[in-house]
Amino acid sequence: MKKYNVTYIEALRDNKVIATYFNNSTEGYGSVGKAGSSATPKVFRKLVDELVIPKVVPLSGNKVTKVSSSLLDGFECYYGTEAGNMVYVCFSPANVPKILPLRILTELKTMSNETDQELDSHVRTIVEQFYNELMSYHDSSTAEATEQDMQDIIQLMNDNIDKFLQRQERVSLLVDRTSKLNQSSYNFKRKAGRIKAKMWWQNVKVCTTIAAVSVLVVTTVLLAVHFM
Secondary structure, X not given: OOOOOOOEEEEEEOOEEEEEEEOOOOOOOOOOOOHHHHOOHHHHHHHHHHHHHHHOOOOOOOOEEEOOOOOOOOEEEEEEEEOOOEEEEEEEEOOOOOHHHHHHHHHHOOOXXXXXXXXXXXXXXXXXXXXXXXXXXXXXXXXXXXXXXXXXXXXXXXXXXXXXXXXHHHHHHHHHHHHHHXXXXXXXXXXXXXXXXXXXXXXXXXXHHHHHHHHHHHHHHHHHHHOO
């Protein structure tokens, strides 16, 4: 049975990379079509920095978001956030069961991943556990039928996960829009406060000027009357 794996994972804290994982597999599922030649750590790092991190919406709980747009042909991108400004980003070949990157990102949140070695060890352990679970449903006496049944199960899981991720993306967009509205409201209040303060000072200056002119006029009139 095919042993599925993800291709690239990046752990970031405060938008700074603290650990990376890269699987340079050539067994047909680590690189897909034309994407294989360009799927390098450098390319993934650039995609994360320029296209993923700017769109990250922090969500509480064990939530993983799929990036809706295709960033690299043949790959799907997922990310998860946790407290402490931590972000985990995963690139997975399109033919890998969607449950695997979701499971990896969810479990990584509960682990310490301060180095490449730690991250690599944890990912390999999760992948191996996933493979063993799939193998537990495999019957070697009817390998062909079981393989087809397994693919049907994986397809059903993918369909359900797609629906879940679509709902999750809508939640992320709603949170992002709410955050932007709150920020816009805050900026508007600050701007209104500055305008109000500026108008107040202008009124003070006008009143002061009028008072000074009035005093000057009265003084001039009194002096003129006095010397008449």
